[in-house]
Amino acid sequence: MESDGLLSTVVEIVTKASDSAATGMASGAAAIVVDLVRRRLTRSPEGRTALAQVDESPQEPASVDSLRSVLARELEGDDAFRAQLTAAVAGPPPAHQPSSIAHSVVLGSGNKLGRSQISLGPLTINNTRAARTSLLVSAVVLAALLSFVGYMLADTFSSGESADVSNQEICNQATPLRAQVADTDTATYAAHIGEWRNVVDLTMRASDARLARYGRFADQHYRNLGNYYIPLSNIIDYSCGGDASGITDIPAAR
Structure with missing residues (x-):
């Protein structure tokens, strides 16, 4: 995606998310985009100001222009950040459709299920109840392991911020912010949730280790x-x- 197109798309996603804060913000790929932008822009006073403005008045042209200007500077010359946003905007690839399914065993190209054997590429397994159970257990364990590794990697990268x-x-x-929401109703809290999230993002990056842990x-x-x-x-x-x-x-908070 070209830089101008990426910038316009990201700005639109962030402003729409701010505009719908009272209903729970964005979800899916949009939520990832918003999180990447907020974590990046809270690193500078200009970025925090732009986020606060767009949270308060997401449809105001001046707020949108301010966000666009700050985000354009962050994208300029930072290929890694641009690649992260491009991938987040594109979303996950479509799930692969299996070639066929027989007795709950997914068969793709080069895999065969016979009456007495299951062939998965170079691996051949006897087609028995015990073998099928073993395959299922292995698949569940592998999925859990991959999920854990992904979580640990994400946690490592997030905790690596300065x-x-x-x-x-x-x-x-x-x-x-406390003065604005004290003794108010849920609608007021929702209206200022973007500012609260900015505070949380800042607190996670506190130079004070105890405060960062609480963040x-x-x-x-x-x-x-x-x-x-x-x-x-x-x-x-x-x-x-x-x-x-x-x-x-x-x-204990990671």
Whole structure:
């Protein structure tokens, strides 16, 4: 996809996601695009400002232009980031359709099922109940292993982001949000959920290891919460005043 086309598509996805924050944001490939953009833009003050503007007024031309300008600078000269967005926009490839199915054994090209044997490429297995059960168990174990490896790789890459955000910067970003949502209804929380997610993204990158750990915990458990006052207050109390009472006894967060 050409750079201009990619930029326009990504900006449209992000603005539409911000416009539908009250209904749960984007899903599938669009959610991956939004997550990539938010994680990238929260690294700079200009990016955080652009995200806050588009969250507040996603249909405002000035907000869209600001997001486009900042995102264009991030894409310029960064082939890896461009490739990530291109892949996310394209979505996963279509699932392969098997050639045939017999007795719940999927057969592709070069594979055969006979009355007494199952041939899978160079491998031949006796076609018995025990053999079929063994194949099924092996497939389940392999699927679980691949899923675990994928999760670990994703966690490694996400935790590899630079930890360069000071407690004071997080305090400055989070404090105004608490004043906006305190003693309000769920609609108000939903209207400001983009700002809350910006706070969570910043907290995960805190140079303070304890605060960053709580940021990852908040990302796992509170990112899409309808009322996020308590985790927001915990972040403010610690980043602004050093009060760790709200973030000490949390489960291990990767």
